[in-house]
Amino acid sequence: MAGRGRIALPAALVAILATSGPAIAVALGVWITQERRACPLWWALPALLCSVLLPDSTVALLALFPVLYWPALSSRDGALFPALSAILAVSVLWHAGAINPIVCMAGLGAMTLLVLGRCALWGERPGDLGLLRPAILATLMIAAQDEGLTTGARIVLEALLLDLTLLVLYVPVLRLLPVLAILRLPFPPLPGFIVLWLGIHAALGLAAGVQGWSVIGVFVALLIGLISLVDVLTVGRRPDSGALPVGPAGAVGIIALATMLLPLIVFGVFSPVLHHVGGEWVWPFWSLGGGDGAHLRLPAIVLLLVAIWLWLVKSWRVERGLEKAFAGLFSGRLQTTQDETGLFEEPAALPWVVRRLIVGGRGRFRAMMALKVGKMPETRRMAVGLWLVLLALVLAILGLTS
Amino acid sequence: MMTAVFLTVAQTLFQCVLLLLLTSLMAWMLEELPRLINGEAVSGPARQVHNAGLFWRTVFRQPLAPGLALVLAVSLLSLAVLPAVTTGGALISLANPLLVGILLLVGRLMLGRSSLRDEGRRVLPAVLVLCLTEALIALAAPGADGLGGLCAMLHIEPVPGLEGALGACALALAISCPPLRDDDMLLRLEGMKDRAARDMARQVAQVLNCAWIVLLADLALPISVGLRDAGLSGWFVGLAALLARVLLVVMVLVALRLTAQERSERLTALFAGVALLLALAGRFAT
Numbered sequence: 228m229a230g231r232g233r234i235a236l237p238a239a240l241v242a243i244l245a246t247s248g249p250a251i252a253v254a255l256g257v258w259i260t261q262e263r264r265a266c267p268l269w270w271a272l273p274a275l276l277c278s279v280l281l282p283d284s285t286v287a288l289l290a291l292f293p294v295l296y297w298p299a300l301s302s303r304d305g306a307l308f309p310a311l312s313a314i315l316a317v318s319v320l321w322h323a324g325a326i327n328p329i330v331c332m333a334g335l336g337a338m339t340l341l342v343l344g345r346c347a348l349w350g351e352r353p354g355d356l357g358l359l360r361p362a363i364l365a366t367l368m369i370a371a372q373d374e375g376l377t378t379g380a381r382i383v384l385e386a387l388l389l390d391l392t393l394l395v396l397y398v399p400v401l402r403l404l405p406v407l408a409i410l411r412l413p414f415p416p417l418p419g420f421i422v423l424w425l426g427i428h429a430a431l432g433l434a435a436g437v438q439g440w441s442v443i444g445v446f447v448a449l450l451i452g453l454i455s456l457v458d459v460l461t462v463g464r465r466p467d468s469g470a471l472p473v474g475p476a477g478a479v480g481i482i483a484l485a486t487m488l489l490p491l492i493v494f495g496v497f498s499p500v501l502h503h504v505g506g507e508w509v510w511p512f513w514s515l516g517g518g519d520g521a522h523l524r525l526p527a528i529v530l531l532l533v534a535i536w537l538w539l540v541k542s543w544r545v546e547r548g549l550e551k552a553f554a555g556l557f558s559g560r561l562q563t564t565q566d567e568t569g570l571f572e573e574p575a576a577l578p579w580v581v582r583r584l585i586v587g588g589r590g591r592f593r594a595m596m597a598l599k600v601g602k603m604p605e606t607r608r609m610a611v612g613l614w615l616v617l618l619a620l621v622l623a624i625l626g627l628t629s
Numbered sequence: 630m631m632t633a634v635f636l637t638v639a640q641t642l643f644q645c646v647l648l649l650l651l652t653s654l655m656a657w658m659l660e661e662l663p664r665l666i667n668g669e670a671v672s673g674p675a676r677q678v679h680n681a682g683l684f685w686r687t688v689f690r691q692p693l694a695p696g697l698a699l700v701l702a703v704s705l706l707s708l709a710v711l712p713a714v715t716t717g718g719a720l721i722s723l724a725n726p727l728l729v730g731i732l733l734l735v736g737r738l739m740l741g742r743s744s745l746r747d748e749g750r751r752v753l754p755a756v757l758v759l760c761l762t763e764a765l766i767a768l769a770a771p772g773a774d775g776l777g778g779l780c781a782m783l784h785i786e787p788v789p790g791l792e793g794a795l796g797a798c799a800l801a802l803a804i805s806c807p808p809l810r811d812d813d814m815l816l817r818l819e820g821m822k823d824r825a826a827r828d829m830a831r832q833v834a835q836v837l838n839c840a841w842i843v844l845l846a847d848l849a850l851p852i853s854v855g856l857r858d859a860g861l862s863g864w865f866v867g868l869a870a871l872l873a874r875v876l877l878v879v880m881v882l883v884a885l886r887l888t889a890q891e892r893s894e895r896l897t898a899l900f901a902g903v904a905l906l907l908a909l910a911g912r913f914a915t
Binding site: 432520 | 691698702722723735757774775898903905
């Protein structure tokens with residue numbers, strides 16, 4: 228019952244939020260009071276006030292994002308309603324008036340990198356960064372709509388809806404069927420890969436079509452890839468995940484079924500929305516278009532893979548061979564997802580080179596403060612680093628002039 | 630109509646068989662070439678060919694362990710899908726670099742009992758470079774459908790920036806994720822007691838390596854893949870080009886190993902950045 232409520236509540240919220248702007252404000256207020264660890268008031272109050280007073284300002288909107296994502300990204304055991312922050316962020320973006328997509332995207336990217344950098348340096352496990360992806364995709368969609376690229380907007384919307392569905396389903400799924408959490412991973416037949424692929428192609432479709440987006444589009448694509456990679460490290464590691472109610476064979480069967488059916492159902496249910504934004508009726512299943520001529524034919528790949536695998540396993544040789552083969556497919560892998568937690572919960576140690584740099588830098592800084600003549604650091608080790616810095620400079624110049 | 634379909638299917642089958650024949654040769658080169666260059670005496674590839682023959686006989690007759698079968702299925706699928714001689718294969722429309730690349734990397738993770746900590750540090754940068762590759766293809770050659778579409782497009786209208794960028798991407802992939810070698814396999818097969826199972830896993834690793842090398846070769850030199858309607862002479866040129874570019878990639882991998890440049894994160898980042906720069910420069914030059 229609780230699981231059904233957790234799906235029904237966000238669904239009802241989406242329906243209301245998509246239609247009315249003031250509802251978002253009420254929802255935000257209620258949500259902030261209910262959340263486990265809310266954003267500190269000295270930031271939340273001015274941000275909320277600014278976003279109400281200046282609805283058209285991009286900076287005010289950006290100030291709202293830390294408020295939205297604070298519970299999910301800061302606390303160790305995750306937010307109470309992780310999907311809600313993503314839904315609220317998307318609806319805020321949807322209702323925002325005239326925002327500057329490039330500034331918004333830069334803010335989101337800076338936020339992602341800030342959170343990641345903090346986690347890497349302080350040795351903490353990153354929170355669920357996947358929640359940021361819907362906001363990034365929504366920004367892409369607004370940019371595509373601003374430029375009049377209806378096909379591109381439809382592609383982003385497909386990725387956005389699929390991603391939101393996965394996020395909303397994630398928490399109840401962890402309670403009921405923890406195996407299904409791997410649907411979010413960016414490995415090919417899984418829906419998480421569809422989100423990644425569509426996101427990359429939508430960002431680059433924008434880059435190819437619009438003048439100022441060349442460099443930014445590539446970086447957005449890399450950002451989406453980075454967030455997918457962080458998903459690999461964090462998905463399925465929520466403390467309150469239950470035990471597996473079905474056997475290993477059943478688990479593999481359920482994953483396969485969900486992989487094939489979820490995109491089908493999501494695109495089918497939301498096809499009116501896709502039609503509203505993209506201008507044509509589509510139900511992409513057999514061949515997902517990337518908007519730029521590329522097509523992803525996942526079902527064909529899955530069918531071929533299954534055919535070759537069945538031939539190699541020769542399941543017809545033994546009685547109930549298919550079931551046994553399913554059970555042996557991930558033997559010791561689906562169960563060990565819990566054990567692997569230990570690997571990534573350890574504080575990520577910095578490599579010795581970087582530590583030496585930091586300590587050396589600290590010493591040099593102290594020497595400079597005392598106005599002593601510092602020794603030059605050993606510069607030979609920095610050859611590659613120097614080239615990287617020069618490369619970044621050239622890229623920045625290219626990006627600014629394009 | 631029927632003839633055309635038959636020809637494409639025949640070509641896909643031929644490509645699979647040819648690349649599988651090349652697998653044991655590639656394994657020999659990866660293993661023995663560094664020693665040969667060092668001046669040691671090495672034996673010919675007869676042992677590897679013999680082992681591969683035994684392996685395929687077992688595969689045809691006996692069922693495989695399901696996990697190993699999945700890795701082998703992924704490698705075989707990649708060999709069938711990737712453009713090899715010409716773009717006229719039956720499954721060419723499935724050859725998406727991101728899709729095939731991540732499939733192969735997942736196969737790499739699933740082979741044996743890999744330590745996620747070590748392997749993750751190689752695979753995660755490689756996934757990012759694959760994302761970059763897909764992004765650069767979409768940026769510099771919009772309208773290209775996968776690797777096959779890219780080859781066809783490059784034949785009609787060369788994009789020098791993109792070709793250089795793809796070469797740099799392939800180099801970054803080769804640096805961050807070199808093919809699995811004997812010492813890697815020793816670590817992975819630690820807990821496995823059964824000798825036959827260990828040998829099977831080694832052979833599957835060789836097929837996986839072969840698929841990875843072909844992917845790198847296709848990414849590095851997409852222009853050398855022949856076109857669908859190139860005729861008989863074009864087909865033979867494509868065959869020679871396939872052998873040449875696979876040999877080139879193997880030589881580069883061996884050189885990277887000899888100079889101890891592989892598995893360096895900073896070099897991976899540098900070449901990924903070079904790729905981005907080349908693609909953007911090519912885009913702004915036109």
